[in-house]
Amino acid sequence: MQLTWFTDYGLRLLLFAAAHPDRRVTVAEVASAYQISRDHLMKVSQRLTQLEMIHATRGRGGGLQLAQDPASLRLGAVVRALEPDMNLVECFSPLTNTCRISAACRLKGALLRARRAFLDSLDEHSLADVVGDPEALRALWASGPAPPDEASQRP
Amino acid sequence: MQLTWFTDYGLRLLLFAAAHPDRRVTVAEVASAYQISRDHLMKVSQRLTQLEMIHATRGRGGGLQLAQDPASLRLGAVVRALEPDMNLVECFSPLTNTCRISAACRLKGALLRARRAFLDSLDEHSLADVVGDPEALRALWASGPAPPDEASQRP
Numbered sequence: 001m002q003l004t005w006f007t008d009y010g011l012r013l014l015l016f017a018a019a020h021p022d023r024r025v026t027v028a029e030v031a032s033a034y035q036i037s038r039d040h041l042m043k044v045s046q047r048l049t050q051l052e053m054i055h056a057t058r059g060r061g062g063g064l065q066l067a068q069d070p071a072s073l074r075l076g077a078v079v080r081a082l083e084p085d086m087n088l089v090e091c092f093s094p095l096t097n098t099c100r101i102s103a104a105c106r107l108k109g110a111l112l113r114a115r116r117a118f119l120d121s122l123d124e125h126s127l128a129d130v131v132g133d134p135e136a137l138r139a140l141w142a143s144g145p146a147p148p149d150e151a152s153q154r155p
Numbered sequence: 156m157q158l159t160w161f162t163d164y165g166l167r168l169l170l171f172a173a174a175h176p177d178r179r180v181t182v183a184e185v186a187s188a189y190q191i192s193r194d195h196l197m198k199v200s201q202r203l204t205q206l207e208m209i210h211a212t213r214g215r216g217g218g219l220q221l222a223q224d225p226a227s228l229r230l231g232a233v234v235r236a237l238e239p240d241m242n243l244v245e246c247f248s249p250l251t252n253t254c255r256i257s258a259a260c261r262l263k264g265a266l267l268r269a270r271r272a273f274l275d276s277l278d279e280h281s282l283a284d285v286v287g288d289p290e291a292l293r294a295l296w297a298s299g300p301a302p303p304d305e306a307s308q309r310p
Contacts, residue, residue, distance in 0.1 A: 106285040117276035121269040130261040
């Protein structure tokens with residue numbers, strides 16, 4: 001069970017913008033801060049603009065800024081909007097379902113409740129909550145590549 | 156956000172076995188009941204056997220039966236065991252993480268809590284809970300292909 005890179009990058013971009021409330025940020029600098037693809041991030045920023053979660057300004061001095069109050073933007077809302085598909089299993093969508101028992105299946109109900117618990121848990125946090133101390137985050141973004149993890153140091 | 160077909164089929168197989176407590180079931184009949192791939196289901200049954208969730212008996216009269224009390228088998232435990240990867244985003248695993256801020260990132264904490272809420276919600280249900288009325292399920296498995304959904308009837 002994974003979120004798509006699209007949602008992952010969307011959350012990262014929103015976090016970066018929220019941690020720089022005093023100015024516009026650019027796709028290039030966000031890509032550099034996380035060492036991720038600029039092209040991928042561009043697609044995500046276009047979607048976030050469509051969703052009116054960020055506002056994009058073109059031209060010299062242009063860039064991206066949050067279009068919503070980060071204290072009001074809930075993480076569950078972001079995930080719901082960015083994930084292409086929250087259908088945990090085939091029977092969640094009438095377009096894909098082929099299962100004979102879905103009308104009476106309690107397994108489906110249990111999975112639907114679990115998805116609700118997941119999103120409700122995310123909705124307990126606003127974007128402002130997860131920014132916390134923006135200075136600490138800004139220092140980490142500026143710190144260069146992440147140190148290799150212990151696991152990758154094993155011979 | 157989706158579960159893999161592997162987990163989906165595993166849950167279906169366990170449900171089928173739990174709804175037929177008086178006898179062994181075969182991969183062929185489970186595949187036929189759900190109209191899903193017998194080969195795929197065979198791989199899932201091998202994994203469930205390794206996990207000691209089902210017991211497989213070879214030869215004439217052989218087949219699969221639950222190896223655990225369905226009232227004790229929690230859905231969260233099944234999903235944890237069958238999903239190849241519960242790493243919602245890159246930073247959940249030290250093997251894949253490249254993010255500079257993960258040490259201080261509250262977004263990661265929020266996603267970890269959401270995953271916990273998902274699995275805890277599933278753990279509220281045992282396999283026996285979701286079987287409910289096995290006769291109703293058996294009637295549906297025997298009923299032939301699922302009727303086309305409304306959506307697919309649109310011209």
